[in-house]
Amino acid sequence: MDSAELVERLRGAGVPEAFYEIAGVHDVPVQPDAYYFLRREADAWTVGLRQRSQDSVIRRFATEAEACQYLYDTLTQLPPPPSGAAEPLEKLLANAEEMQRQAWEDFYGRPGTTDGG
Numbered sequence: 335m336d337s338a339e340l341v342e343r344l345r346g347a348g349v350p351e352a353f354y355e356i357a358g359v360h361d362v363p364v365q366p367d368a369y370y371f372l373r374r375e376a377d378a379w380t381v382g383l384r385q386r387s388q389d390s391v392i393r394r395f396a397t398e399a400e401a402c403q404y405l406y407d408t409l410t411q412l413p414p415p416p417s418g419a420a421e422p423l424e425k426l427l428a429n430a431e432e433m434q435r436q437a438w439e440d441f442y443g444r445p446g447t448t449d450g451g
Contacts, residue, residue: 343406352369354409356372357374375394378396381408
């Protein structure tokens, strides 16, 4: 398996796209606090975890196929996210401006009123 096939297989398995980044093939759509990555280095393929802007290498592999299989196995064995516990990412992104406007109003009060700073 190569990197492009890995992305297709992960999508087919229902792994959320925000859980992984594969250099040159798949970028994380929104930068979460933590996600897995697969990168080609000078002499190896690296699988790691990026948490709070810090990279931690989990394992290095001699071949792309080995690294892809390891990452696939890792991501498909994660417990599924809780159902119904949060709004879908697409809905949150679509409402981002409205949410920000509402937060400002809640904090500072509505323009033209005397209830805020």
